[in-house]
Amino acid sequence: xxxxxxxxxxxxxxxxxxxxxxxxxxxxxxxxxxxxxxxxxxxxxxxxxxxxxxxxxxxxxxxxxxxxxxxxxxxxxxxxxxxxxxxxxxxxxxxxxxxxxxxxxxxxxxxxxxxxxxxxxxxxxxxxxxxxxxxxxxxxxxxxxxxxxxxxxxxxxxxxxxxxxxxxxxxxxxxxxxxxxxxxxxxxxxxxxxxxxxxxxxxxxxxxxxxxxxxxxxxxxxxxxxxxxxxxxxxxxxxxxxxxxxxxxxxxxxxxxxxxxxxxxxxxxxxxxxxxxxxxxxxxxxxxxxxxxxxxxxxxxxxxxxx
Amino acid sequence: xxxxxxxxxxxxxxxxxxxxxxxxxxxxxxxxxxxxxxxxxxxxx
Numbered sequence: 474x475x476x477x478x479x480x481x482x483x484x485x486x487x488x489x490x491x492x493x494x495x496x497x498x499x500x501x502x503x504x505x506x507x508x509x510x511x512x513x514x515x516x517x518x519x520x521x522x523x524x525x526x527x528x529x530x531x532x533x534x535x536x537x538x539x540x541x542x543x544x545x546x547x548x549x550x551x552x553x554x555x556x557x558x559x560x561x562x563x564x565x566x567x568x569x570x571x572x573x574x575x576x577x578x579x580x581x582x583x584x585x586x587x588x589x590x591x592x593x594x595x596x597x598x599x600x601x602x603x604x605x606x607x608x609x610x611x612x613x614x615x616x617x618x619x620x621x622x623x624x625x626x627x628x629x630x631x632x633x634x635x636x637x638x639x640x641x642x643x644x645x646x647x648x649x650x651x652x653x654x655x656x657x658x659x660x661x662x663x664x665x666x667x668x669x670x671x672x673x674x675x676x677x678x679x680x681x682x683x684x685x686x687x688x689x690x691x692x693x694x695x696x697x698x699x700x701x702x703x704x705x706x707x708x709x710x711x712x713x714x715x716x717x718x719x720x721x722x723x724x725x726x727x728x729x730x731x732x733x734x735x736x737x738x739x740x741x742x743x744x745x746x747x748x749x750x751x752x753x754x755x756x757x758x759x760x761x762x763x764x765x766x767x768x769x770x771x772x773x774x775x776x777x778x779x780x
Numbered sequence: 781x782x783x784x785x786x787x788x789x790x791x792x793x794x795x796x797x798x799x800x801x802x803x804x805x806x807x808x809x810x811x812x813x814x815x816x817x818x819x820x821x822x823x824x825x
Contacts, residue, residue, distance in 0.1 A: 484794050487801040520815045527812070587816045 485564035492558055493541055493569055494534030494576070501760065502533040502629045508764035509630030509648055512771045513637035521588055525636035528584040529629050532596045535576030536625070539604040542569040544612075550674040553667055573604070584636075592635045599628035613675070616682040619664075623656025624649075630764070644711040647702075651763065654699050658692045658731060659756040665689075665734075666746040666753075686738070692752070693728075693735035700724040703763060712770050719766030727752075727759050 506529040510522060517525070541548065541559055549560035558564040577600045585593030607622030615621075627649040634645035664671060664678040665688060671678040679688045703724045707717035733748040 483791055484798060486794055487798050518819050520812075520819045524812060524816060587820075 485558060485568055489558035489564050490538075490568075490572055493538040493564070493572060495537035495541075498537060499530050499533050501757070502626070503530050504761060505648075505652065505764050506530075506629035506633040508768050509633030509645060510637055511633075511768045512630075512648075512764075513634040513645070515637045517637045522636070524583065524587045525592065525633065528580045528588065528593075528596060529632055531576050531580035531583075532600050533629070535573045535578075535580060536600045536603040538569055538573030538576060539600075540573075540608045542566055542573055543604075543608050545569075547674045547676065551667075551670040553670055577604070588636045589639050591639060591641070592632050595628060595632050595635060599625055599632070602628070614677070616677045616679045618677070619660045619679070620657050623653050623660075626656060627652035643709060644706060647706050647709075647711070648764075648767075650705075651699070651703055652760070654695055654702055655756065655760060657695045658699075658727070659753065659760075661688050661692050662734065662749045662753040662756060665749045689735045689737070693731045696724075696728045696731040700728055706767070712767060713774050714770075715773060716766050716770035719770075720763055723759050723763050723766075727755065730755050 503526055507526055510517065510525065541557060544554075545559035545566055548554035548557050554560065559566060559569055581593050581597045581600070584596050603622070603625035607618065607625050611618040611622055630648040630652070631641070631645045634648065635641060661679055664680050665685065672681045679691065683691075700721075703720040704717060706712045707714075707720065730748070730752045734752050737748060
């Protein structure tokens, strides 16, 4: 008998399990969760704070694994995702499912035991929201999948905040809303330049179903809403002027970059989609910068009050 | 073909690296749980 095995017979490499958690997405999730925690009024012991962030990361990783388990066939049909561990055959589906369930359950349990029960409940809701409501239910059914599914990515700052305060107030809900309204222009900008991939596997992304022109208008509309929404934490007295200035400048730039995307018409297959790619790249920077400004604002106000 | 599975080098390498990673993670979790217990005990006292 030959001692050589096919890729599936071999045990999956630990790097494949790591890839299953979508580490790049986790970095954004951890960052916004950490910012929610640092911007919250009150203090948290560093060990408990670290545990809360770890639980957010593990929960996000578990949900991502469940997402890839469910979408393995879809991923195989798209160039961007075909090399992932499941569609490339480096891992079997059962391992991915068990890994996702195990990671999710461990994160919720640890959050409940070490931090507080409310943050554990919200973490559980966010995992179910992403893995079931978005991945299984909405994504294959409606072009509004990204809009409603964006809620899943909006939970981390809310969880980080609740880990410190133990209750839900207007400020963390506003942070949730900022990410919620940021998600459609972010993902639709991406969907515009990977449209053919989504169309090929039958995912009803907005550009595929409603067409490019409608998607471009909607991207602009969400950027218009995002500008006053990003200012609301300052209007309700939850932040200082540093955040207000940063939020205004960043949101205005986001809106300005969405204008060429909204106005333009593509010229067929060879179109390089430069404005769309620029908007997508900026959207990632926007989220990092606005949450960094939130923390800087809080930190400076605490320093000012202490001196 | 007797159904016996004879692991080759790649199989053994993957198993070994997975065992190391899982072992390190378990040690990390044990340390974290210990630290959480200490913090919570201090809070309770």
